[in-house]
Amino acid sequence: MSALEGVVILIAGIAAGTINTIVGSGTLITFPTLLAFGVPPITANASNTIGLVPGAISGAVGYRRELVGQRDRVVRLLSASVLGGAAGAVLLLALPESAFATIVPALILLGIVLVVTGPRISRLVAARHEATGGVPAHGAWWVWPAIGLAGVYGGYFGAAQGVLLMAILGIGVQESLQRLNGVKNILGAAVNGVSGLIFVFVAEVDWRVVALIAVGSVIGGQIGAGVGRRLPDLWLRTAIVVVGVSALVFFLRS
Template identity: 45%
Template sequence: MTGAEQLIVIGAGLVAGLLTTTVGVASLVSFPVLVALGIPPVVANASNTLGLIPGGLSGSLGYRRELREQPSATWAVVLTCALGSVGGATLLLALPPGVFEAVVPWLILFTCLIVGAQPWISRWLRSRHTHAPEPRTAMSPVTTVFAALTGVYGGYFGAGSGVMMMAVLGLGLDLEFRVVNALKTLAVLAANVVAGIIFIFVADLNLTAVGLLAIGSVVGGYAGAHLGRVLPPTLLRILIVLAGITAAIAML
């Protein structure tokens, strides 16, 4: 890479880190940059996953206050997404690239709809109870299954996985939006860490791209956590939906 190309990759990592901890579509920025620089798609995908791990770590550190509020949900998210990402990373290495491409954009659009409508859906569900239900702060079996499936997708490709996780956790748990956003950031991190470890041993990597993305994403992730905490929930929800729609259209 030339010096200018290296700066571009660092910038892509910075923006991806910001998006990881806010709207959850980091790979939509960083992955196309790597491909545009001539890196083969599968190598770019694996390198991108590994390079964004520092951004997820710094973002989760920035959200540590929110994560401490719900320790049981935090551990459940880590375990389910980590296990799911094993299957996703295996699929990436074993299946033809076009297998998920026809389905994923529509899946992202559907989850955008869920994220946008989540306040109304939650109110409707609560209204069906004859008595005031207890707030749901622990993941149910259904929520756990869908979180694991999101981890599978995160290990396979990941663009829009944060939006999907916001939909799953927003419907499955009665938590403040900032806490759900923190859990989403941790979920993406868990999927990336496990998939990244697998890729180190069995996938081709561009280590230069990995290092440059890591430099940018670690700064962007921490800054994004503070931004995600202070943004009004309605505005953040709108940004997440718009980012998810953009990701789906780009993939289509």
């Protein structure tokens, strides 16, 4: 790896950490960058996943104020993310890349639609729960398994995982998008962490790439938290849709 390639990967890590904290899909920056420099796909995916973990933690720390009062919710949903992330990592190592290639664009499109229609669907879900005794603090019953499935996808690849998580949380949990974004950062960190741990032992990892992305994503996590926490809900929702559409275009053209 040349010095120039190292600088580019570091900058890509900063950009990915920033985008992941605000919305998600930072992998769409780092993963293609690694492929462009000749890193094999599986090695690039594993190294990228591990490298982005510190950035996700950095972003979660930046959102610590929004996380106040959500401990029980986070603990409950973390179990789904951990299980899903582990399953996704195993699938990545066991299945050919083509196995998920056809459904990834559909999942991203679903996430975009859910984010756009989220407010209306959320109101309908809330009205139904109010009629039957109110919405549980941790969200509707289907939120836990949906977060688990998003974890499977995140452990397998991870691009646009944040879009899916925000769609699920925004519809199934009665809370502001900013507070849910804090939860999303923790869940994303958990998925990357558990899948990255598996990759350490059973996949080929380029530790130089990991170090560069880790440093960059930590810086980006703080930048993203500073910017994201100031965005109104409408702007945040718009940013999620823009990133989701970009991810969809990326997959359809690849």
